Amino acid sequence: MIKESIFRLVEKGSHGRKHNLLFDYSIMTLIVLSLIAMILESMPEVYSEYTFFLDGFNVFSIIIFTVEYCMRLYVSDLTHPSKSRLKSLFRFVFSTYGLIDLFAILPFFLPMLIKIDLRFLRALRLTRFLRVLKLNRYNDSLNLIWMVIKEKKSELAVTGFLSFLILLIASFIMYYIEGDKQPEAFPNILESFWWAIATLTTVGYGDVYPVTGLGKFISGLIAILGIGIVALPTGLISAGFMNKIEKPSLNKVEDKCPHCGHEIDYHMN
Amino acid sequence: MIKESIFRLVEKGSHGRKHNLLFDYSIMTLIVLSLIAMILESMPEVYSEYTFFLDGFNVFSIIIFTVEYCMRLYVSDLTHPSKSRLKSLFRFVFSTYGLIDLFAILPFFLPMLIKIDLRFLRALRLTRFLRVLKLNRYNDSLNLIWMVIKEKKSELAVTGFLSFLILLIASFIMYYIEGDKQPEAFPNILESFWWAIATLTTVGYGDVYPVTGLGKFISGLIAILGIGIVALPTGLISAGFMNKIEKPSLNKVEDKCPHCGHEIDYHMN
Amino acid sequence: MIKESIFRLVEKGSHGRKHNLLFDYSIMTLIVLSLIAMILESMPEVYSEYTFFLDGFNVFSIIIFTVEYCMRLYVSDLTHPSKSRLKSLFRFVFSTYGLIDLFAILPFFLPMLIKIDLRFLRALRLTRFLRVLKLNRYNDSLNLIWMVIKEKKSELAVTGFLSFLILLIASFIMYYIEGDKQPEAFPNILESFWWAIATLTTVGYGDVYPVTGLGKFISGLIAILGIGIVALPTGLISAGFMNKIEKPSLNKVEDKCPHCGHEIDYHMN
């Protein structure tokens, strides 16, 4: 059957069957090439010389991605089995990878339907790059990282909130201190916030910096707090990874009561 | 009783009873809105156009916060039970959240009593933002972070002291090396200290940097020590989080064999 | 026999026999001296004055390194025993340290054979510095670090990939936002990528930075994500080191009671 062939082609590529891997790698290559094309398009001198080639490749890649998307729509009842055909379709379209695939072709078709500024939308096409993560090899690692972040999400949120508060208070204070001396660098609290972020994250571009003694004192304080803002999430994530790595070893513990010899189901951690 | 209703309203909002959550969320919304108003006030073009609206909102929010504060004062004998009414009042006023609530309204009332420069004081109003932490969801995370920092406080203090010493020595040396070559960048040791902080925290604004060979050598050394200054607290906090996470799971281990009832001495970390 | 003496000289130097250590330390000294010579050569005023001495030392060190390399080639059947003489030779030449030694002399002999731009090639000579790691003392530490990195390589690869994706998306967005306002700072996506790296790694040279409000917002976001990009690999490596350090100690646990000889099932992490 054609449907089953398509299903195997688009879904099973990276899962062992070697004659289908070609499809996966072709799509990956096309993704990388279309990315390079996007970068080249942004260079006026390159684009003016190779307009025909770059535009042609753009149309070509969109056609391929659209055909692939339609194929996935067609076999959605196999990849996302549901009670009704329509529900399967919906489940695929709104699945993570369904949305990724949609975003990759949308910026091409949308201006045909509605009048819109494309430029930001085109960056959406980059999300297609995320499909590399679908490759089997990286699934476990991505899951591990994701689980650790999820497990610590409330602690990370509190750290983020405290950082935000530090940024806010520093912006207010800095605006009141430096606003008069450097009206072009600290014209209002929003601009002051820009300085605060550049300082707390220790980026320090050097476009905005305090000149008064008090301003330098506050700035130094924020920079030192920035070290803590790095230390807290790092410590949390370290502990999270440790915890995740230790668990499997615990499950392997063979538990027998030394008195009667029965097995015991200790579920630790 | 009115008192009990007020008590439930101001204190139990975020603890399960759903019809009181509205109060909590209204206050939170008002806090966020008054924050945005403060940012908008700092922009001359916005403030000159919307003076009436912004000033009006300011008065409105202060009234609400004042009413809320009075309500909390009124029920302080319930929230902070003590031997006498006055002691309850005192215990509330000088509690963490009591002070936070006071700081939020003080910058409005203080200039009526004494002549004072308001600008720094107004930043105090931001502390009200800390009340978000009162939300039940984040209590445990905040406590965990706080406990870890408290547990490691002497090690962190030593790290901080060593950093301070490195900063100090570097400032002195740098002043003696670069002071003659760049009298405007390193005019005295305090200004030299500003350079040292920007280097050790790896912010590196670029307003002050060494130009002599020896100065660059010292600067490089400080920047490398900066990595250690990040590594030490991060390592301490990582170890602290690990320790905290492991402890509770140990208490849950059942040390009796479910088959024969004998105790088993499993000694897990 | 001469062969065995040479073998002991070039291979066993740092492994206990003290009268051969002299050879090892002489080579190390020569490596450091040739490194200093390379730095001095790069200074026009120094080179013009000491041309004869620096060129002479260069020829001298290359001769020594070439003689040493030939000696190692000669004893390759002892250091890399194989079925045939030729195979031993090949195994040595393409071993890590064989390649390091080759790279150290190649930039001198290559221009005699083919016409080539030497400058980049000469940096290859620096790899000889890697031989310091051959010193016994650091072998275990290097192996430990290497094992931890290798163990976490797929997680680190995923982190690297996600960082690359963030960099890419940020470059695209920034080019679309700031490209018109600052055509010299963000002329195309490649230059935008340069800004993105400087921001995500928190280097922040200050040669390129956003000036629009939206650009600053994106820039702040990237800088904050930069903290996560530091936290993830640090957390992974911390957990890796913990794991490596704990394992050996576990193997040492004696699981027999010294009094009655019964086995005890102590299950420690």
Next chain:
Amino acid sequence: MIKESIFRLVEKGSHGRKHNLLFDYSIMTLIVLSLIAMILESMPEVYSEYTFFLDGFNVFSIIIFTVEYCMRLYVSDLTHPSKSRLKSLFRFVFSTYGLIDLFAILPFFLPMLIKIDLRFLRALRLTRFLRVLKLNRYNDSLNLIWMVIKEKKSELAVTGFLSFLILLIASFIMYYIEGDKQPEAFPNILESFWWAIATLTTVGYGDVYPVTGLGKFISGLIAILGIGIVALPTGLISAGFMNKIEKPSLNKVEDKCPHCGHEIDYHMN
């Protein structure tokens, strides 16, 4: 006896006996004050006005520190008991705190003996600040940090060596790439090294940065490696702290064989 009183005064101050604490705190206060005096001396406008006061205080503090040093010399046979009086003296003079105390007064007396440039020497006086660490409270924390660093010293040395190699190779490559384009920024390899350190440590002053495409690529690579250079020592130190914290809890394990009831001395980790 006078000797014993002096001994109690200078050595036992911070160890419990309350009537001697005054001496310790006086010395601490004097250290802090002399530090502030040094900073004030560096400001020409302050020094010219308060010359008499600052110079006077300088002489006063040196006298006190000298008297204290002589007292410590006097009781050195009690604090550093040895076979002979002279050996005790030597042991004290060359002990850590003996040297610290000597450095604090040396910059004052040295120019009387030999003609010397004082400026760098005066920074030595800052080492006296290290005596704060002698306060009992911080001893354990300092020891813990010191032990962890010492335990990981060979791994940290390897990390440092690899960083140095990366810096070196980057400096060479960058000099060959950017040397022609920016002869004032990359005039030789030493200056190139300055750029490399500012990039690897993510300080990024912005005084030196690449302008060519290849140079930016190398720079980005170094900045990304900089994240690893932070991650490695942090991971090592985290693991070290974990290890140190876990040990005591292991010693508390009550070990009894479940078969015969005898205690077992398991020394884990």
